[in-house]
Amino acid sequence: MGDGHSKEDIKKHIKLYIGIFIALLIGTVLTVAAAYVDLGHKANIALALFIASVKAFLVAGFFMHLTTEKKTIYTILVCTVIFFIGLMALTIMAHYDVPGAGH
Amino acid sequence: MTEPFAFLKKLLFMPVLASEHGKDVDNFIIYVHLLMGVLFVGWFSYFLYSLFRFSAKRNPKADHFGVKSHASSYLEVVVALVEVALLVGFAIPLWAKVVDDFPKESESTVIRVTAQQFAWNSRYPGKDGVFGKRDIKLVSGSNTLGYDPADPAGKDDVVPPLNDMNVPVNKPVIIQLTSLDVIHSLSIHPFRICQDAIPGQHVPLHFLPNKEGRFMITCAQLCGNAHYGMRGFFTVLSQEKYDKWMAEKAAAASASAGGFE
Amino acid sequence: MDVPYTTKPRSDTGLYNAKLGIWLFLASEVMLFGALFSSYILLRVNALEGTWPHGLLNIPIGTFNTAVLISSSITVVMAWASLKLGKFNHFKIYQGLTILCALAFMVIKSVEYKDKFTHYEVWFNDHEKKSIRGHIEVPGEEGNPWFMTHKKLAERKIETIKIHPDPKVTVASGKEAHGGAEAHDGHGDHPPVQEIKVADIKRLSAFVPAHSTYFAIYFTLTALHALHVMGGALVMAYLWGPGSKMWKTDPERFTNRIEVSGLFWHFVDLVWIFLFPVLYLL
Amino acid sequence: MQHTTHTAPHETSHEHHHEDLGFWRTYVFSTDHKIIGIQYAVTSLAFLFFGFCLMLAMRWQIAYPGEPIPVVGKLLETILGETAKGGIMSPDLYNVFGAMHGTIMVFLAVVPLAFAGFGNYVVPLQIGAIDMTFPRINMASYWSFFIGCVVMFFSFFIPGGAAQGGWTSYSPLASTIPTDGQTYWLIGMVLLITSSLLGAVNFIATIIQLRAPGMTWMRLPFFVWAQFVTAFLLLLAFPPLEAAGIMQLMDKVFGTSFFLPTGLMVGGQVADISGGGSPLLWQHLFWFLAHPEVYVLILPAIGIVAEIIACNTRKTLWGYRSLVYSVLAIGFIAFIVWAHHMYLTGMGTKISAFFQTTTMIISIPSVIILTCLFITLWGGSIRFNTPMLFALAFLPMFGLGGLTGLPLGFSFADLHLHDTYYVIAHFHYIVAPGTIFALFAGVYYWYPKATGRKMNEFWGKVHFWVSFIAMNLIFQPMFAQGMAGMHRRMYDGGATYSGVLDPETGDVVGLEAFIINLNKGITHAAMLMAVAQLPFIINFFYSMFKGEKVDDNPWKATTLEWQTPTPPPHGNFTKEIIVYRGPYDYSLPGAKEDYTPQTEPNHK
Ligand code: HEA
Ligand code: HEA
Numbered sequence A: 001m002g003d004g005h006s007k008e009d010i011k012k013h014i015k016l017y018i019g020i021f022i023a024l025l026i027g028t029v030l031t032v033a034a035a036y037v038d039l040g041h042k043a044n045i046a047l048a049l050f051i052a053s054v055k056a057f058l059v060a061g062f063f064m065h066l067t068t069e070k071k072t073i074y075t076i077l078v079c080t081v082i083f084f085i086g087l088m089a090l091t092i093m094a095h096y097d098v099p100g101a102g103h
Numbered sequence B: 001m002t003e004p005f006a007f008l009k010k011l012l013f014m015p016v017l018a019s020e021h022g023k024d025v026d027n028f029i030i031y032v033h034l035l036m037g038v039l040f041v042g043w044f045s046y047f048l049y050s051l052f053r054f055s056a057k058r059n060p061k062a063d064h065f066g067v068k069s070h071a072s073s074y075l076e077v078v079v080a081l082v083e084v085a086l087l088v089g090f091a092i093p094l095w096a097k098v099v100d101d102f103p104k105e106s107e108s109t110v111i112r113v114t115a116q117q118f119a120w121n122s123r124y125p126g127k128d129g130v131f132g133k134r135d136i137k138l139v140s141g142s143n144t145l146g147y148d149p150a151d152p153a154g155k156d157d158v159v160p161p162l163n164d165m166n167v168p169v170n171k172p173v174i175i176q177l178t179s180l181d182v183i184h185s186l187s188i189h190p191f192r193i194c195q196d197a198i199p200g201q202h203v204p205l206h207f208l209p210n211k212e213g214r215f216m217i218t219c220a221q222l223c224g225n226a227h228y229g230m231r232g233f234f235t236v237l238s239q240e241k242y243d244k245w246m247a248e249k250a251a252a253a254s255a256s257a258g259g260f261e
Numbered sequence C: 001m002d003v004p005y006t007t008k009p010r011s012d013t014g015l016y017n018a019k020l021g022i023w024l025f026l027a028s029e030v031m032l033f034g035a036l037f038s039s040y041i042l043l044r045v046n047a048l049e050g051t052w053p054h055g056l057l058n059i060p061i062g063t064f065n066t067a068v069l070i071s072s073s074i075t076v077v078m079a080w081a082s083l084k085l086g087k088f089n090h091f092k093i094y095q096g097l098t099i100l101c102a103l104a105f106m107v108i109k110s111v112e113y114k115d116k117f118t119h120y121e122v123w124f125n126d127h128e129k130k131s132i133r134g135h136i137e138v139p140g141e142e143g144n145p146w147f148m149t150h151k152k153l154a155e156r157k158i159e160t161i162k163i164h165p166d167p168k169v170t171v172a173s174g175k176e177a178h179g180g181a182e183a184h185d186g187h188g189d190h191p192p193v194q195e196i197k198v199a200d201i202k203r204l205s206a207f208v209p210a211h212s213t214y215f216a217i218y219f220t221l222t223a224l225h226a227l228h229v230m231g232g233a234l235v236m237a238y239l240w241g242p243g244s245k246m247w248k249t250d251p252e253r254f255t256n257r258i259e260v261s262g263l264f265w266h267f268v269d270l271v272w273i274f275l276f277p278v279l280y281l282l
Numbered sequence D: 001m002q003h004t005t006h007t008a009p010h011e012t013s014h015e016h017h018h019e020d021l022g023f024w025r026t027y028v029f030s031t032d033h034k035i036i037g038i039q040y041a042v043t044s045l046a047f048l049f050f051g052f053c054l055m056l057a058m059r060w061q062i063a064y065p066g067e068p069i070p071v072v073g074k075l076l077e078t079i080l081g082e083t084a085k086g087g088i089m090s091p092d093l094y095n096v097f098g099a100m101h102g103t104i105m106v107f108l109a110v111v112p113l114a115f116a117g118f119g120n121y122v123v124p125l126q127i128g129a130i131d132m133t134f135p136r137i138n139m140a141s142y143w144s145f146f147i148g149c150v151v152m153f154f155s156f157f158i159p160g161g162a163a164q165g166g167w168t169s170y171s172p173l174a175s176t177i178p179t180d181g182q183t184y185w186l187i188g189m190v191l192l193i194t195s196s197l198l199g200a201v202n203f204i205a206t207i208i209q210l211r212a213p214g215m216t217w218m219r220l221p222f223f224v225w226a227q228f229v230t231a232f233l234l235l236l237a238f239p240p241l242e243a244a245g246i247m248q249l250m251d252k253v254f255g256t257s258f259f260l261p262t263g264l265m266v267g268g269q270v271a272d273i274s275g276g277g278s279p280l281l282w283q284h285l286f287w288f289l290a291h292p293e294v295y296v297l298i299l300p301a302i303g304i305v306a307e308i309i310a311c312n313t314r315k316t317l318w319g320y321r322s323l324v325y326s327v328l329a330i331g332f333i334a335f336i337v338w339a340h341h342m343y344l345t346g347m348g349t350k351i352s353a354f355f356q357t358t359t360m361i362i363s364i365p366s367v368i369i370l371t372c373l374f375i376t377l378w379g380g381s382i383r384f385n386t387p388m389l390f391a392l393a394f395l396p397m398f399g400l401g402g403l404t405g406l407p408l409g410f411s412f413a414d415l416h417l418h419d420t421y422y423v424i425a426h427f428h429y430i431v432a433p434g435t436i437f438a439l440f441a442g443v444y445y446w447y448p449k450a451t452g453r454k455m456n457e458f459w460g461k462v463h464f465w466v467s468f469i470a471m472n473l474i475f476q477p478m479f480a481q482g483m484a485g486m487h488r489r490m491y492d493g494g495a496t497y498s499g500v501l502d503p504e505t506g507d508v509v510g511l512e513a514f515i516i517n518l519n520k521g522i523t524h525a526a527m528l529m530a531v532a533q534l535p536f537i538i539n540f541f542y543s544m545f546k547g548e549k550v551d552d553n554p555w556k557a558t559t560l561e562w563q564t565p566t567p568p569p570h571g572n573f574t575k576e577i578i579v580y581r582g583p584y585d586y587s588l589p590g591a592k593e594d595y596t597p598q599t600e601p602n603h604k
């Protein structure tokens, strides 16, 4: 397991983990609070998804060590994300692009 | 028109043609098949020749490297270019015409076609040129299409018998297509049209029939055990005959009042 | 004859087998939940004006459950870090806490589910009339029945039922709606109990999947997520109990197992991070 | 967690008492990739045969609508009752058989044979690994597949029979047919998907982690590359179908409306559902899998063909790198072409332009692959043995099928061709005389590795020539039928749409009689095809015991699977494997023999 995971490193990591834990809790509170503020429907959605993405980044990046992962893993995940976005975006766009749009 | 292709169309077993844009469809199919034909004949001859020339009997010692030239790359580029040409020059603009360039409703025969297991309902707007109001909340066993019986615009709507639609020749047709139950597909080969009828969705399509005659509607989407029998007729008439037919049906409709199935 | 790289990473990829394996598996999970997510969005933009229910979930409980799951993900890294530091006892504690969190999550989730199964909406044949949400009383049933439907009412030849409509409350996103589970006695003013003729009812449904596409996707997503929680909890319980013997024989491999199961657990957490706002708040 | 492997005790017990595993652990619940490969292969060959039998019955009905099925008619009536009354196929039974032919051929026959069967047997050998990375997951994958097969097979015998919504299972049809067939189908699919996912994880991990020293990426046999990309397709494309399957199952079992719109009618009544779903959502999720799935059907086949062609031309594959980049490109683009199956669901200009473009782009790597294989022939010294014959026939057959994909790829031409027999002919040319021939080739080619004996050459050639002719007689006329406007999934083979007279003019409306009559010829050819399989089946079993004994490397091939004893023992290799060279060093200038195995060091 070597890299970055020696005992000293781990001890440093633990501090980071606790920091992230607190950030996640704050993020949760923020998400709920933001939902009660009426910013307009679209803005509410955007904000909620933004906070969720930040939290997801913290979990994936640090708890799952993705910030220091190997190239193989990155390649796999990047492809996956591209395909996921393709699936979602194209399906939804196809829903809006129908015959007689100018009709 | 396309004399040089008449033979190819026969060779490809294409059925009669009775619509304006159908010419483009046929020509386009032929262009693609020409590309395919060239590739097939070229590669196939090469293939047979190599099998003959390089059989172990004739050529006991193989050459590790074989072909050194990269001529085939040019061939691949050519194939790609032809595909781009077909795509940009024909397929995309022609498709745009089919799905977007709708004729004016006032100058067309407008029909609402609703598929159901296993028949085709049709509805014409009648004299006023306006269909009755439809509301999804009104849908019930006796009013499957959800037309508002109170709406005056719907009173003169004409509903011919199932599976039988008529239109005048040389006048654009707009069909608004939907389905009651499962997905069907309205396919009329002589017009080179095909469109899925999807419950919950109303998809418009248009074409210009340019030949009188009686044509068959095929259901092109598996829709249950009698899918194979979901046949209908689409008849293109001269304007006079059409008017006569329409008058008959309109009279029948007002006799039965409301125009409901 | 051992399959190589079960413990030590392969030098050119820098990975041991199980780590690569779990990431591949997670990639496919991304596509699984991703497809359901896409479906959620499509169904939602597809919904007819005003038919997408809002504010029917219990936000405080949801928030609390989110916190529970987040806590479990810190304990799960701590469990792994403890092993890295060679502190097996700390590992036992953290791993135990993780499993408890998982259990707590499941218990809370089932309470939420139960609430939904006994909470109703009634639509009327007269489509001018607005639907009513609330708890119902049905003759022959004690208290608030589970999973009642208009079909069952008709089958039992019941003629009238009573409904206790939910108080009006303001929910997330400032929208006004009939309150969800959080609007129990206490706040809001209670509209009077109404008597309803079964003959007037077009549909009656508890907040079950069949209620609406919203609840359909809510239950599908959360149940699938809950299955993952249970699966993860089982594996972690195994590694906490009988599986932990491996610490004595092959500590490095055991640590790897904890890391790999942790990766799975974080993923489950990650999914929830998105599910919570999307299902509860928007 | 589930991704850990062999526990240590298991391992040691292997080392010390080899024979102790007993029959069950050695042949049934085995974790050895070779046994699992053979299990997959045998199961899927049985289903291949079964899928074909379904089609034979259907072909009879298409050619002779309403006439009792010869030979098996009575039997069908006994087993299935009402739906085969008097030995005549009912429309429901036709739809059951049609849906299950598609499902079985794709998910229970070709994929498990090409990907899991050959893949399991050959990939670890070819990369010099002792087994798959996760042997126990490998076993779980097979058993999940097997249970899925049992569920699918069992569903024929429940009341109302198996699924009848086509292999595409479009909602609302599939979810509103009142029988339970679809529910079984969905449960079966979830099991099959699970199996594929486990298999895919295993293949990818194996290829990344367990390559022997010296086996760099560019020294991998092309078959391994093909399997690698295939595994990714399965890994990432299947989950959306699983999601869709779960949703359709919810629709069937819990009365939800994921795919059912508001106002839907079922059986003439307004459906008692919440509504609000989208039928097209199912199609998107289905085709998101099903297009990549067609490459799952073809890539392993291409891999097999490449191996056999290199070996039997005694030449290196021409353009190995282009081949590799092409399959990678196919693997990537395969995820964004799916909606070319949905042009006629009501698609605007922009989206259709996008999907037409990607569809054309993905055809280019296919052209490159075929070109490379064709050019490989030039300068070779071609041995026409049975595997080679099948592999060679694959090329023009796949070519024909692929080329006829091009018109379908344009939405404008699809107006005329959609859902006609032209589509049926298009993909059968790829999967039947294409993939199936490649699979036959693979069976003939690797048979000596698995059994130590060769299959009989003479009967192999008979099998080849009759099959080759029959296949073309079956599928070639379908192009004409499709062009003429004959649609697929027609219980009476299109008779209803044929030869009606216009009461006024007396003109014939609909399909011409001779187009319908082609049905008879096709059916007879399919029967010939069935007969042509007899030599194969007999040869297959006979040669196991009586076939000509051969040494470890009967084809004089270079890749690693031929560097092991035959059949390979548990653990595969008896010597340490180090790879020194690319996979196809045939007829190297200056070499003693006309092949130089990958394990041969350079003597410079
Ligand atoms: C393995 C299976 C497989 C493969 C590889 C392909 C490959 C392709 N397919 Fe096909 N397809 C199917 C299986 C397959 N398909 C199935 C099963 C269906 C029907 C599903 C259903 O509805 O039930 C279908 C349906 C289908 C449709 C939908 C039709 C419709 O329903 O209306 C379309 C449309 O774009 C399409 C296009 C293509 C294209 C462009 C390719 C391209 O990738 C092809 C590229 C290949 C080439 C271009 C060949 C190049 C060859 C040469 C250059 C050499 C020629 C030399 C000689 C012949 C000697 N296919
Ligand atoms: C991989 C996929 C695959 C394969 C290989 C085949 C193979 C064949 N298919 Fe099929 N087919 C489909 C996939 C496939 N099909 C799909 C997806 C559909 C659409 C379904 C739908 O509409 O939903 C379809 C539909 C379909 C139709 C259209 C039906 C309709 O629309 O109503 C027809 C019609 O003729 C047909 C015919 C055939 C024939 C004659 C073969 C022959 O080529 C079969 C040849 C097979 C053999 C010859 C078997 C040999 C087996 C052995 C030798 C076993 C040996 C055993 C041991 C040694 C143990 N198929």
Ligand code: CUA
Residues within 6 Å of the ligand: B115, B116, B117, B118, B183, B184, B185, B219, B220, B221, B222, B223, B224, B227, B228, B230
């Ligand atoms: Cu309607 Cu098929």
Ligand SMILES: [Cu+2]
Residues within 6 Å of the ligand: D290, D291, D294, D337, D338, D340, D341
């Ligand atoms: Cu496709």
